[in-house]
Amino acid sequence: xxxxxxxxxxxxxxxxxxxxxxxxxxxxxxxxxxxxxxxxxxxxxxxxxxxxxxxxxxxxxxxxxxxxxxxxxxxxxxxxxxxxxxxxxxxxxxxxxxxxxxxxxxxxxxxxxxxxxxxxxxxxxxxxxxxxxxxxxxxxxxxxxxxxxxxxxxxxxxxxxxxxxxxxxxxxxxxxxxxxxxxxxxxx
Amino acid sequence: xxxxxxxxxxxxxxxxxxxxxxxxxxxxxxxxxxxxxxxxxxxxxxxxxxxxxxxxxxxxxxxxxxxxxxxxxxxxxxxxxxxxxxxxxxxxxxxxxxxxxxxxxxxxxxxxxxxxxxxxxxxxxxxxxxxxxxxxxxxxxxxxxxxxxxxxxxxxxxxxxxxxxxxxxxxxxxxxxxxxxxxxxxxxxxxxxxxxxxxxxxxxxxxxxxxxxxxxxxxxxxxxxxxxxxxxxxxxxxxxxxxxxxxxxxxxxx
Numbered sequence: 001x002x003x004x005x006x007x008x009x010x011x012x013x014x015x016x017x018x019x020x021x022x023x024x025x026x027x028x029x030x031x032x033x034x035x036x037x038x039x040x041x042x043x044x045x046x047x048x049x050x051x052x053x054x055x056x057x058x059x060x061x062x063x064x065x066x067x068x069x070x071x072x073x074x075x076x077x078x079x080x081x082x083x084x085x086x087x088x089x090x091x092x093x094x095x096x097x098x099x100x101x102x103x104x105x106x107x108x109x110x111x112x113x114x115x116x117x118x119x120x121x122x123x124x125x126x127x128x129x130x131x132x133x134x135x136x137x138x139x140x141x142x143x144x145x146x147x148x149x150x151x152x153x154x155x156x157x158x159x160x161x162x163x164x165x166x167x168x169x170x171x172x173x174x175x176x177x178x179x180x181x182x183x184x185x186x187x188x
Numbered sequence: 189x190x191x192x193x194x195x196x197x198x199x200x201x202x203x204x205x206x207x208x209x210x211x212x213x214x215x216x217x218x219x220x221x222x223x224x225x226x227x228x229x230x231x232x233x234x235x236x237x238x239x240x241x242x243x244x245x246x247x248x249x250x251x252x253x254x255x256x257x258x259x260x261x262x263x264x265x266x267x268x269x270x271x272x273x274x275x276x277x278x279x280x281x282x283x284x285x286x287x288x289x290x291x292x293x294x295x296x297x298x299x300x301x302x303x304x305x306x307x308x309x310x311x312x313x314x315x316x317x318x319x320x321x322x323x324x325x326x327x328x329x330x331x332x333x334x335x336x337x338x339x340x341x342x343x344x345x346x347x348x349x350x351x352x353x354x355x356x357x358x359x360x361x362x363x364x365x366x367x368x369x370x371x372x373x374x375x376x377x378x379x380x381x382x383x384x385x386x387x388x389x390x391x392x393x394x395x396x397x398x399x400x401x402x403x404x405x406x407x408x409x410x411x412x413x414x415x416x417x418x419x420x421x422x423x424x425x426x427x428x429x430x431x432x433x434x435x436x437x438x439x440x441x442x
Binding site for chain 1: 257
């Protein structure tokens, strides 16, 4: 098995499937995490992983050997996630009312806990995951691209095929849901 | 005037334009209330950063590779190197050219059949459909056997040797993928869904180490049982047989 990504890419370009396998085994878990964050679904994340590596394989010839393979793959994975999200025609459902009620109940239950103690607890992590799961597909995609991937709102508009106001609105709604879900855990 | 919640979000992400950004910064310096709201927002978003992303299940790398391997297109070398590196292929290519030329001239010289082309192509279409149904029925039967063997294996405590099932799962995987793609492209969503479930189990089995640990083996069995996969396969298998019978009867003109 090649020790470096650059060596593996060079061999994979020449048709060495074991070298490509090494790249898949090294990076598929990271791609899955990104894809799951973007799509919020294990099945979609698996599909994104598959599509990401297929595209990478087809485009190996265009990969600059001096570039960082994981950065290059990360960009492909973001694009694949965006393509999948855009191709979905799921009816967007609003969870607002239920979410807010749920979050209010959580506020009452958790105010007695010390924020310091809870900051790194799994409870907070679960809470973030629950809040993320309550976002609509587009809210989630726009928020992840802005917050985790650092894309500007203009770039998000282009990527997701939205108008600027719609992209902003998705991010505002996502942040509002995060605030409602997580404010009990921060000092006021 | 105070900053709105949305203004604070735009400010946090550096998305405000020049004049608005300057106004917001100035206001935050002067207004304790807005500053408190902004600090609260920063803390909430800092918590979002602390939550790790959901990780892939154990052994995901193996499964990812097993799914990918069959789907990868063959990497082609340059056409020139194909000839340069393999002189034997030149002989094959020359033979192929001779065959194609012979077929071309034979086609021109021999009398053409009188039967209408449309009738022949319709008949050929029906024959192809029957062959596909027979193949698919056979595939489902063989897959069903693998599932039955896995589900009905004796309960144990140690590692389980599933090398036979693995070899068969590996063989079935490529065919299953083709049937699923065909089902998707023909709009047969029910069939596509069952074949998709099957594919995931076949990948699990094919990508497992052998012997497999009892826990992993139980996980595969649970996956088969929880999805009611055997039942679904029996149902679609019986539908395929029904379609086979209907196709035969149609051809006989019954």
